[in-house]
Amino acid sequence: MSFQYSDEILRRFRNPKNAGEIKNPDGIGMVGNRSCGDVMHLYIKVENNKIVDAKFKTLGCAAAISFSDLLCDMVKNQNIEDALKLTKDDLVKKLGGVPAPKLHCSLLAVDALHKAIEDFKNKK
């Protein structure tokens, strides 16, 4: 491999606690596409404008899986407006940095969140 991952990325990759699906979610964000190798599905449960649960399914590299897992932790118990303020830099910082070629995987996670919230708003 031509780069190294932080311990935090590897830790989350090995044990992604938020992997899975939510039955009857209030919003789903689907991003990426199979031929690029990266696909992310984010499921959120919302109560009184607050995200009470978030889960993901991701096909991708260790960074993509870690970002998905971290994103779920970070948006849980946040209200929609605050969740929307989350940026990819917040994610990268939390993971102790990420190899340059993997920066786009963090963007993917933020995109998935925005799509999920949009989906939630449309359903309302």
Add this chain to the structure above:
Amino acid sequence: MKKVYLDNAATTKTAPEVVEDMKPYFLEKYGNASCLHKWGQEARDAVETSRELIANKINALSEEIIFTSGGSEANNLAIKGVAYQLKEKGNHIVVSEFEHPAVLNTCRALEKKGFEITYVAVDKQGFVNLEQLKNSITNKTVLVSIMHANNEIGTIQNLEEIGKICNENDVLFHSDCVQSLGKVGVDVKKFNLSLATFSAHKIHGPKGIGVLYVKKGVKLCKQIDGGPQEFNQRAGTENVSGIIGFARAIDIITEEDVRIMRKMRDYLVEELLKIDGTSLNGSKENRLCNNVSVAFQNVEGESILLSLDDKGIAVSTSSACTSSKLESSHVLKAIGLKPEDSHGTIRFTLSKYTTKEELDYVIESVGEIVKNLRRISP
């Protein structure tokens, strides 16, 4: 923790008997092979004995063996050496589109200098399109370079047939035989080769030593200027211990090793393909005795690699996610693999040291890991 090394196409363990043979050339017999004193002569004798042994193994003459710093340098010397030597005659070179970077990037460098390169297509099974190869040769063509066995998918080209085409068209023929040496018979006469590249570290020899076979009468434009070593074709004090190690490594290969590796390879393929959503990349029959390249659908290669590493198992991927440029493997693209299959491809390469117990551990681990990763995949 268990440790299983299945990345022998990247490099191999140096065989203990090779290391033993090399040792005295560091500690006692450290002379420069160009010197006239006893130290020098001792080193010279050892170099020449090794040269002869290696020559014999590929049906060449001793004076046709040029030692280099490895496969990459030998490929550079072969291709640039011919291109610059024969530039009055023509500026066109034919290669396949799935050559090793040491060939492809050498060609790209030549393109920048005004040379023209044709990249011949390969089919789904991993074989060079010989019709296209034949048709791409023009009166400007000075060299055809086609690798013997591919480093990613292990498919073996019919060099005898390509040699015939080159002979009929009167062009020089080079082959990168780095992956095939010791696994497939290499006979430079039978294949009508003008040039051939070899490297020791893929056959349990040391790193940093290679050979370019240069057929008697073929002239190259020297690429490393300096002293007159290696028949004045490559300057530099001989890597004596490396040369000794290369010769010993090639000498200890047996047909039995190859036969056993082939059996183990077939076992690994059979068991891995029992996992749902898997396929073998490249021809099943005409492939290296130690290469297993499998596409796992709906999983990312890098994730499999890292999870296997956690279990002490070393493999390799051609995955875009693993490369620093995030580009899919040019080899898998060349054989027309869908991007999603190429993303999930893992290369397992065996050696004569690989055991069935190791493979069983790998098979079990892969099954588990792929299942886990698919569970979290959309």
